[in-house]
Amino acid sequence: MRKELAALLGAAAMASTLVMGLPATASAVTLPSACPKDLILPVPQTLKATTTVNLRSGPGTSYTAKGSLATSTKFEQYCSTYKSQTWDYGKVLSGANKGKWGWVADSYLKY
Template sequence: MHIAARVVALTSAVLLTAGGAALAVAPTASAVSRPSQCQYVWNTPHNAKTTAAVNLRTGPSTSYTSIGILSRGTGFTHYCIAYPTGNNWAWGKVTSGANAGKWGWVYYNYLTL
């Protein structure tokens, strides 16, 4: 358990024991959990760039909603891949450009290391 999480847990316990209000804490970026669709997880994240304009999607196929368009050369760090219909999709975080900070799926053929 991270130190920050321990502090939050301890503070919450003290407040509740003392009759204080409940404490709500938003998860940090590092707390984003890997989607269940991941079929292969890299040992270390892969830093890549997009080779063309490509959709960032909520799931690993074109049937999922686009949550942004990544222009050519956008940084994307991917952590796992899925190949639901024989096509590879990478899940990760956008690291540059207008959608920096968003998590989602990108068609793997549009990424280069």
């Protein structure tokens, strides 16, 4: 059943790429090597910031802040990594940093 579902999702993703000319899955995007391959989402998830939170160059507070996401800013999650807390990698979809890619602490994001 899982293989059939994966094949169906893959076909749908490919069809949406051909129709819209947009990347349909995380594999269509160059992800950093820090993204564990088993934690890359088959389909990106859209999340919202629950408070103002930094967008970082890597998965941790020791990495440079590239900007911030205000409350309710949309963020498209492509993968997660686990260190002392969970960090999500993706693209900012709205707000002042729209279009930027980076890492956000998962505890400040919700579905």
